Amino acid sequence: MSGAEVTLKNIFKSWNESPALNDISLDVPAGKFTALLGPSGCGKSTALRIVSGLEEPTSGQVFIGGHDVTHTLPAARDIAMVFQSYALFPHLTVAENIVFGLRVRGLVRKQRDEKLKATAQLLGLSELLDRKPSQLSGGQQQRVALGRAIVADKSIFLMDEPLSNLDAKLRAEMRDEIRALQHRLGVTMLYVTHDQVEAVTMADQVVLMNHGRVEQMASPRVMYETPATLFAAKFIGTPPMVTFSPKLLSHCLTPNFLQKSHGLTFGIRPESLSLSDNGLINGTVRNVEYLGADTLIECKVGEEILLCRAPGWTQLTEGTPISLAFNVKDLHVFNTASGQRTAEMLPEIEMALSSQNASSKLAR
Amino acid sequence: MRNSAKHQWIYAWLLLSPAMIFLITFTHYPAVQTIISSFFSTGRGRRKSVFIGWDNYDTLLLDEVFWKVLVNNFWYAVWTIPLSIILSLAMALWVNDKLRGRSFLRMAYFTPTVLPLIAVANIWLFFYTPGFGLIDQIRGLFGFAEQNWMGSPDTALYSMIAVAIWKEAGFFMIFYLAALQTIPPSLREAASIEGASKFYYFRRVAFPLLMPTTLFVSINAVINSFRLVDHIFVMTEGGPNNSSSLLLFYIYEVAFDYWDTAYAATLTVVMLVILTTVAIGQFFFLDKKVHYK
Structure with a gap:
């Protein structure tokens, strides 16, 4: 598995006249960890949903691996997604949740079980496979959501504030874990967060957004050392500039x-x-x-x-x-x-x- | 310590008693009395009612009309229960989608529930009227012959079934709609990212999550299939030749047209037994398959 690059070109998105995204263009390099950072309501989740295909842009183009996928269905975009709420199916067991997509695609049982076993081992879920999501802690649910993304063998991972429902200690742990996972799998990661610490510590590239525009797109170091705008200067750093x-x-x-x-x-x-x-x-x-x-x-x-x-x-x-x-x-x-x-x-x-x-x- | 515990008992009873008095007076006592009555003869004039053991039940087994209405009621249930559930679910799925005039559609579907069944029956009476009723007029456009929907033994029962489904589906739809709206949209999105079709999502995710509602709705549908007989009074009065008569309608006839209250009690016991069995069975059978949040 290796990543593919994602490119957004002049994306506009508006709902009933009110613009959510205003001429967004950005490049997510293949195999790298890119964080979409910004205050709530800045359009970062909308941008992610446009990459995933759950939302269509009002105008503009989306490219994945060089192909125009603007009007392609989510399932055909070579992406896996982890939702903020995890979106686990509450009536299915952990195992069934993880292999849900494999069953949709009609993978035979033997292969399904092999992949399930490998993924569960990778995430330390082997003991929990028969449980229902409601019997898991927040961190464990998060792992199941990750498992569902990993088992799909996609080259791009989209994550929408995956750690925001966890407590501080667990969040720090999962931060390392997700970062390590991305390295190990070599996938392209597009990660939405409002937490600048998360973005700076995890990402190779940070895309800072505000009011539906990109404020700055740079490595965390460059963004910290030479913020391109006053907004970037005041958003990055604890305490900020x-x-x-x-x-x-x-x-x-x-x-x-x-x-x-x-x-x-x-x-x-x-x-x-x-x-x-x-x-x-x-x-x-x-x-x-x-x-x-x-x-x-x-x-x-x-x-x-x-x-x-x-x-x-x-x-x-x-x-x-x-x-x-x-x-x-x-x-x-x-x-x-x-x-x-x-x-x-x-x-x-x-x-x-x-x-x-x-x-x-x-x-x- | 003992004193306060005693007080709590008194409070509990005081709080429970209003509901309990009504329940006992109007539900439990009549039910028990019905069972007792079914073992007595009907008192007439100077002849007092006397204990006759299983005589009423012997009569019942030999009563052709009883068997006829039981079979009718069976078909009535077999058609109304699944059809009204499937229809209500389909309507709920439809009006849960983002579409134009959604709230108008919801209201339109719910209207039959608000109307009294007697009024509904009068509307349908017009639909079914041979010759110039709505259905025959539409059929006439395509060159079909007139049809006496309620007057023919072959179609009378099915005409009643259609009215019942029409009346019930909107009511059940509201429950399905409420349940559908508790399913987070992210589940739908997660499934679509995995490549699940609408149908696959419905089969593997939405429908299982709707099971508690389906259980509730199906128990109600079963009860209604024995209870909803108002339209029969208005439309067919059980005819022709009892072809559209149902158990409850027959009980009413026996009790208040023929004044054979003891026999009516016996028929009622049969209905109680059927309803109890079905409800308990449904609860235990379906409950295992239901995922409660």
């Missing part, structure tokens, strides 16, 4: 420069800020959240709130004045109106700030 107006740095930028930077938004990751004796940003501690390895410091600077991730042993009390330093390379610049990442003025900003940095170091 903090954004602020250039005015916050007014004391170290020339008035001329400030005027030019009107209409820009700066962003910085909490871990890029560090406590310093004389950094560029001066504020007061508003709140301290102790997380064990780290301490999150909420710092009030003028009207804005910045977040700084400091080592766990840092001890500060509210109201203490602090100074924060950062590397200019870690500063992200966005156009406020369009939300797009921009490189315009970046050299000027770098120059202005690094000279300030130098002078503040000098003063020390």
Whole structure:
């Protein structure tokens, strides 16, 4: 079994005038793990259902393995799907649920049993084959749903928030398991989730969606390090990137420069800020959240709130004045109106700030 | 401790008693009294009713009309029960789909249930009228001869069966429709991804999940096949030559036209035995095959 690539080309989908998907184009590389990420209502599940064929796009094309399957029935698309609710047949046993599709396709009993045995072993379900879904725990039901997908020998797996009904511990376990399974089977995985941690930890490629559009399509690392939009910057990361107006740095930028930077938004990751004796940003501690390895410091600077991730042993009390330093390379610049990442003025900003940095170091 | 336990008993009885008084007065006592009456003669004028043992039952075995209505009732049940269930299921599946005018269709199917059977019978009386009734008019278009649907012994019973099915199917459809809507759509989707046809999905998934409803509906259908006789009063009065008479109609005739109440009680016992046996049998036989959520 090996994967096939999936391509969506200019997909539009609307229900009674209200658009759900607005010109979606994306590539899911063969044999890779792609996560469709976004807040609820962003259209990610609709996109998945269009790939599966359960929903037809209003316009646009779907390609699987290079073939146009826009109007092909779900069963002929070489896909297997795991539903959020698992969609197990409640009156059938675990074994019957797993081989349901094989029976539909008229596979002989001997082959069915062999495949069932192999799949059950792979997922640790061998002891549970005679049970009904209602007699299983959430995690076990999830495995049965996976089993039904695996046994079908399809080259593309579609998963619609498969872990959202599990508790936190089990979710972490299943995350590893699904990831390992995808590696082992070599299938193409398209995985819908609203949990950015899930997407970042599991996927080779993340497709971030918002309001029926693709915000960014990149590897988790690229998406974290260079978010293409303000939305991406604020969606990825725990806690997400903090954004602020250039005015916050007014004391170290020339008035001329400030005027030019009107209409820009700066962003910085909490871990890029560090406590310093004389950094560029001066504020007061508003709140301290102790997380064990780290301490999150909420710092009030003028009207804005910045977040700084400091080592766990840092001890500060509210109201203490602090100074924060950062590397200019870690500063992200966005156009406020369009939300797009921009490189315009970046050299000027770098120059202005690094000279300030130098002078503040000098003063020390 | 003992005191409070005692109080709870009193509460329980107080809460149960209103329903129980009615049940005993109108159901259990009459049932028992019926069985007792069936062993007595009918009292007339000065002749008091006396214990006659199995005499009524001997009469019953020799009563040709009794056997006739029993056979009629058998065919009535054999046709109405499966047909009304199949029809109601088909209608429910249809109006459960996404289609135009769905709510209108649902209402239309349910209308016969709302109408009193007496009114329904009058409508059908017009349908069946020889010559200018609706059915004969339609048949006339294709050049068929007139047919006296209710007046001929060959067709009278089947005319009654058609009315009963028409009346019942919409009612059962509502139960099927409610059950269908509790089946999550993702099951349908999962099956279609596996390549299951509509029919395969129905056979392996939807129908088994509807079994509790089928059990409920079929028990009701059985009871109704003995109980629904109102239209016979209006349409045929059991005729011609008892060809459309059913057990309950015959019981009514014996009891309130001929005033032979003891014999009517005997007939009623037969009906009770039949209904109880069928209901218990159905429950135990089908219950094993029913998946309850």
